[in-house]
Amino acid sequence: MADLDQTLSVALKGYAWLPDLRRRAGGGPVRTRVMGRPAVGICGPAAARFFYGAGNLERHGALPELVVQTLFGRGAVHTLDGAAHRHRKALFTSLLLDGDGVDRLAELAGQEFDLAARRWRGGPPVRLFDESARIIAAAVARWVGVPPEDLAVDALARDCVAMVDGFATVGPRSARALAARRLQERKLTKIIARVRAEAPTRSPLSVVAHHRDENGLLDPRTAAVELLNIIRPTIAVAWFVAFAAHAMDMWPRHQARLRADDDAFALAFTHEVRRFYPFAPFLGGRAVRDSFFEGEPIKAGTLVLLDVYGQNHDPRLWTDPYRFDPERFLDREIGEFDLIPQGGGDPRTGHRCPGEQITVAVLGTLVRRLAGLDHYLPPQRTRIDLSRIPARPRDRIVLVVPEQEPSAPVRASRSLATGGS
Ligand code: HEM
Numbered sequence: 001m002a003d004l005d006q007t008l009s010v011a012l013k014g015y016a017w018l019p020d021l022r023r024r025a026g027g028g029p030v031r032t033r034v035m036g037r038p039a040v041g042i043c044g045p046a047a048a049r050f051f052y053g054a055g056n057l058e059r060h061g062a063l064p065e066l067v068v069q070t071l072f073g074r075g076a077v078h079t080l081d082g083a084a085h086r087h088r089k090a091l092f093t094s095l096l097l098d099g100d101g102v103d104r105l106a107e108l109a110g111q112e113f114d115l116a117a118r119r120w121r122g123g124p125p126v127r128l129f130d131e132s133a134r135i136i137a138a139a140v141a142r143w144v145g146v147p148p149e150d151l152a153v154d155a156l157a158r159d160c161v162a163m164v165d166g167f168a169t170v171g172p173r174s175a176r177a178l179a180a181r182r183l184q185e186r187k188l189t190k191i192i193a194r195v196r197a198e199a200p201t202r203s204p205l206s207v208v209a210h211h212r213d214e215n216g217l218l219d220p221r222t223a224a225v226e227l228l229n230i231i232r233p234t235i236a237v238a239w240f241v242a243f244a245a246h247a248m249d250m251w252p253r254h255q256a257r258l259r260a261d262d263d264a265f266a267l268a269f270t271h272e273v274r275r276f277y278p279f280a281p282f283l284g285g286r287a288v289r290d291s292f293f294e295g296e297p298i299k300a301g302t303l304v305l306l307d308v309y310g311q312n313h314d315p316r317l318w319t320d321p322y323r324f325d326p327e328r329f330l331d332r333e334i335g336e337f338d339l340i341p342q343g344g345g346d347p348r349t350g351h352r353c354p355g356e357q358i359t360v361a362v363l364g365t366l367v368r369r370l371a372g373l374d375h376y377l378p379p380q381r382t383r384i385d386l387s388r389i390p391a392r393p394r395d396r397i398v399l400v401v402p403e404q405e406p407s408a409p410v411r412a413s414r415s416l417a418t419g420g421s
Pocket residue numbers: 077078079089092096229230231233234236237238240279280283341342343344350351352353354355356358359
């Protein structure tokens with residue numbers, strides 16, 4: 001099995017591919033081949049520590065071309081190493097980890113949800129996944145500072161969803177992703193060029209437009225790529241909103257607790273949604289030098305795959321991992337390398353997602369709003385197919401909000417305190 005190229009298996013088995021391969025090999029590092037290259041799959045906090053360890057791996061040349069062309073964009077921060085990565089990453093950490101940006105964005109998302117919920121009341125069924133993408137698109141575009149005359153929220157939401165939905169497959173979904181990226185990059189490149197001619201402000205749009213790497217200003221298209229690397233993944237939080245609605249439907253007792261004034265539980269719920277439900281299947285880096293991990297020799301050039309989905313369901317880390325149980329996070333200190341739906345390690349120095357706090361804050365805000373909204377899910381297909389990457393509930397969560405307002409006002413207008421893992 002180890003001799004066969006596993007690219008097709010990834011496409012067929014989706015999230016189960018690497019966990020299955022590791023299980024069959026006894027649980028430790030497993031050798032395989034992906035895209036014609038030797039690869040080794042690893043999992044667990046020690047594996048994450050190795051994956052993010054300084055000087056062990058590089059991203060350059062490790063990411064499949066299709067993923068770069070659909071999801072991240074050419075020249076994106078995800079693909080950089082060393083000093084180039086450090087300079088570019090500083091742009092993201094200044095915007096996403098410092099200051100009050102996170103709370104402001106969560107507040108805007110809450111406002112947009114309230115506007116949408118008013119529209120939904122007494123109307124036909126809506127698809128929560130699509131609606132959430134539009135709600136978040138409107139919020140993040142306002143937050144970034146996209147000029148109102150350039151704002152086309154529906155197209156932005158649709159294109160960003162397409163880029164995420166099409167990153168792991170060839171065929172119509174990836175064709176849509178490529179077209180969506182071309183369109184949005186072209187549009188944002190023009191906006192960047194225009195903003196550059198104006199005096200700098202503190203808006204994220206202006207900060208990206210005027211950002212300087214080690215070689216000076218970014219070319220306008222690369223700046224547009226990085227602006228999209230803020231807008232697109234924020235809109236992708238819609239995946240987690242749909243999963244959260246799925247969880248509330250499956251285990252309704254959580255909804256009552258989310259309605260209550262219980263910040264700790266709401267935060268625990270968002271962590272459990274990010275742990276339990278599938279999103280990023282695994283991460284890849286290329287070994288820079290010959291080394292060992294858990295006794296396994298890893299030669300320079302080997303593709304190292306960190307099993308994200310496997311680690312988030314590893315019984316050595318999580319008791320009863322296939323049980324959806326937000327309470328597991330109530331009394332748990334989250335280590336840098338254990339909960340890794342958005343990568344591990346230090347987001348300021350390594351490749352860990354700098355948008356984790358935004359994800360937690362926006363998701364928490366929308367989840368509380370949703371829990372406070374009197375709605376029901378009519379009969380529909382809620383099954384989540386784990387062979388599809390990225391997975392999502394089959395009918396994208398259809399919901400109905402009846403005409404009648406609830407008798408007691410719903411208190412769900414707060415943004416969740418920040419504090420990502
Ligand atoms: C939908 C929720 C999200 C998920 C599941 C997610 C997941 C991830 C993952 C798995 C990585 C790769 C880590 C690595 O390569 O080691 C990553 C990187 C990144 N994410 Fe997120 N992310 C999300 C939301 C966000 C948000 C809201 C933003 C920005 C506002 C963002 C911006 C980025 C950037 C810029 C990187 C590249 C970091 C680097 O290479 O240094 N993400 N994300």
